[in-house]
Amino acid sequence: MFAGASRGLALVASLLVLAGCGGGGSSSAFTGITHAPYSVSDVALQDTDGTSYALTEADKPLTLVFFGYTHCDDYCPLVMNNLSVALSRLSKADREDVDLVFVTSDPARDTGPVLRKYLDRYGSGFVGLTGELDDIVAVARSLAVSVDDGTKLPDGGYDLTSHSTTITALGPDHTSTVLWDMETSSAEFAADFTAILHGKAPLS
Template sequence: MRRLAVLVALVGLLASGCSAAPEEFTGSRLKNPYQAADIALTDTSGAPYSLGSDTTKPLTVVFFGYTHCPDFCPMVMNNLAAAMNRLDSEDREAVDVVFVTTDPARDDQQTLRTYLDQYDKDFIGLTGDLDTIIDVGDPLAIYVNDGVKLPSGGYDLGGHSTFTLAIDSSHQAIALWNQETSSAEFAADIHTLLTED
């Protein structure tokens, strides 16, 4: 009888563990959203683009990085590209992905376009002078450090923020994700943000 009770309890635990509970939001929601500054950078076609006025889709996902980044940038960009592929066509049409360079000395329009095309030809790349990029990142709590050329010929960029922002159609950053967010987590959270009233 005791074995039967233990067996029933175990079956109950397994059943509760397999139930389809709704997934929680993986990113961090911003209780006090950051307002994007209306400062124009230049996209890969040479046109002006401002996070403070041109983010008119329901959601714009923004990452600041650089094309020569050896670690976090390609990881985040791969996950964003895979996340976009996970979305259905309706969600995908409602989202832009924007990559803002933190290394404009090397990331001109063509370099950015070539880099982003490896991930998704619809991704938007932005460049400009470094001071302007710093001004764009500042109100979004994005840290961008001026690069220093090393004797080897490379650059020590001193670091940049590695989180990804979700900006809504009011040009406010309403959520963010860290650099370890998976493509599945990005996709689920993006869908959640798009379907909330």
């Protein structure tokens, strides 16, 4: 009788393990947060080559926008790593339909070359944008993202007391109805990106 009970417990444990490893459940749910439409500002910033770039020029089916800064040592690396891994999970065709744009909230220190070096640590082809702080704030505000200029530091940068850690999805019409928070995993990002690209989730 004891042996039978042991076999029964082992079977239940095996089923639980299989359920945990399966592809259903939370991995099939849409993690992104839907909201009223935001139309991105057409204020131009500068990419890492110094070329004028407005987010209204984004031409991919899905453009991901994240505001952060290179001196951030906690949230920004977490988000960037999860986004990078998520994009690596996509098929080649889907990956070509996605742009990732990192907009600095600390333009005094995040010059084009600094941004390029930072982004290349996470992957190739990511767009980095900098510019005047007032312009960056205007673009951020159009997407309901908060950028606080904080306190100026001796080296010319800013101690940014707060900045939103959300990731915004822009559609080809340069409007967003989806965002993610910083706790979204790479697997959840990848599943949501795939759903959006294949018309199984709303974007705009």
